[in-house]
Amino acid sequence: MPPEAKTQTLPVAALIVAAGRGLRAGGETPKQYRELAGRPVLRHALAPFLAEAAVGSIITVIGPGDDERYAQSVGGLSATKLMMPVIGGETRQDSVRRGLQALAAEDFDGIVLIHDAARPFVSADLIGRALAAAHSGLAAIPTLAVTDTIKRIDGEGCVVETPPRDQLVSVQTPQAFHFQPLLAAHEAAAASGLAGFTDDAALMEWAGHPVATFPGDARNVKLTHPQDFMTAAARLEGQLTTRVGTGYDVHAFTEGDHVWLGGVRIRHSQGVKAHSDGDVALHALTDALLGTLAEGDIGTHFPPSDAQWRGASSDRFLAFAAGRIAARGGRIDHLDLTIVCEAPKVGPHRDAIRARIAEIAGIGLDRVAIKATTSERMGFTGRGEGLAALATATVRLPEQE
Incomplete structure (x- = not known):
């Protein structure tokens, strides 16, 4: 059987990372639980994965003490796909690893899509591109071309390098991986005491796996600052x-x-x-x-x-x-x-x-x-x-x- 055909038969799970505090977004409520157009950000982020037929299960990693917030956010959603949430760790890396371990405990082995809960505008097309990209390799990430000139600076704020812009991209989620290689990379990094990986693709790179890219979506923004919420609210108003x-x-x-x-x-x-x-x-x-x-x-x-x-x-x-x-x-x-x-x-x-x-x-x-x-x-x-x-x-x- 051709590798691509075999991959297409693999089950798919989505892992939604929702354990952060989101302090830069302002307010006392973690940003993934703040409301946009009457619904929590997390609920917006979950909706496209719930609607995607290829996604068989969804696990959300939440912060300690967020059980009630999570329950309120997902109330009324399909219980068929949603697994019990997992309590995350101190870093994003720890949280994803715990989510992967929970999937492994359920004997999952297939393709896993890792997505940030703070990205409420993920589209069905982008999820489809992530799944298609996973057919050709062990890891694939959505990227956008960088339009601004990027400078690398030293500790005193002085420019030390101007990297060629045509070799730079910004990275989004969902990122798509074959489950076992990603879990092995996470476990190996934890055993080595290595932390600070800001996304799962970096872990796969560290483990020696090639990471492919596919076109991202400029509308798939991450909510980080208070202004992001104002812009997102105005955008959702237009989607009523x-x-x-x-x-x-x-x-x-x-x-x-x-x-x-x-x-x-x-x-x-x-x-x-x-x-x-x-x-x-x-x-x-x-x-x-x-x-x-x-x-x-x-x-x-x-x-x-x-x-x-x-x-x-x-x-x-x-x-x-x-x-x-x-x-x-x-x-x-x-x-x-x-x-x-x-x-x-x-x-x-x-x-x-x-x-x-x-x-x-x-x-x-x-x-x-x-x-x-x-x-x-x-x-x-x-x-x-x-x-x-x-x-x-x-x-x-x-x-x-």
């Missing part, structure tokens, strides 16, 4: 997908002296039949937001059969739906509501309703539109038997893993 959801609710009138509309109590000659407070406006808006998430409807989350919701204030329902949007890293762009009834008159309360909806949803007043109409004396609303509301929600959500 727009979704539109609709909602509809209706309630019949009954005895009473008020109705609730959009979180505002309005005096009326009748009340409404409802399990909760019967706010058709907030119910319709709640369904519209849940629709953008494809997460059922208001009855799914607040069933009328559950006594705890009897007489409940409907602002809780809308706040819940808005919270679900935020939890997914989404943004509510606009809420558009139409109320249909012969009475009570909505116009005098329009501003109060808009303000209350904006407050509950946590958005600006300019993102809430309220319209009211009658049904020209036709149908149940025209006969004054009840009232209805129709809502449209426009949100932006990150692409899902």
Whole structure:
């Protein structure tokens, strides 16, 4: 069998290095757990490996005491590929070695991709290039041509050399290796007391193995400084997908002296039949937001059969739906509501309703539109038997893993 064909049958594992503290990025939270567009950096970094069919298992090396942060970051992700995390060492070199040892304990033997958790923009194409490069040798790394002139300086800051730029490259991750040679290089370096290797390719070079290169990706940046996070956040904002959801609710009138509309109590000659407070406006808006998430409807989350919701204030329902949007890293762009009834008159309360909806949803007043109409004396609303509301929600959500 040709070597390349044999390599293509090897299993693939990804080892994500997430044990660092990332102090240069600022803040008290390690940078791999800081949020970008509502999701931790680590979750962004894991997503492409989870989506890559060729990757059969993923192991993450985390820092001591980061178990809870890690669990929160990966909550809801596929448990099929994710192995239990491994606690890293004092250096990156130590952390990778511990991750490799954990894979060896599972009898893994194939191709391993080593990736830094602080690189959240790794693409499927780059992973594919890494795997393809691993077919032709024991080690391969993604590189980019150096565009700036590089100087080597001495201890006093004076230039001692200007290396030829055409012989220099910058290096990224994921780096691809055959597992056993890489593990052997790590173990040999540890046994020799050698430390300070800044990437795994350097270890393979030290062990005497040739290291090939393949084209990297300029977008595959490493988050290091506070400005990097600002740039990354702006970039992810542009990767949000727009979704539109609709909602509809209706309630019949009954005895009473008020109705609730959009979180505002309005005096009326009748009340409404409802399990909760019967706010058709907030119910319709709640369904519209849940629709953008494809997460059922208001009855799914607040069933009328559950006594705890009897007489409940409907602002809780809308706040819940808005919270679900935020939890997914989404943004509510606009809420558009139409109320249909012969009475009570909505116009005098329009501003109060808009303000209350904006407050509950946590958005600006300019993102809430309220319209009211009658049904020209036709149908149940025209006969004054009840009232209805129709809502449209426009949100932006990150692409899902």
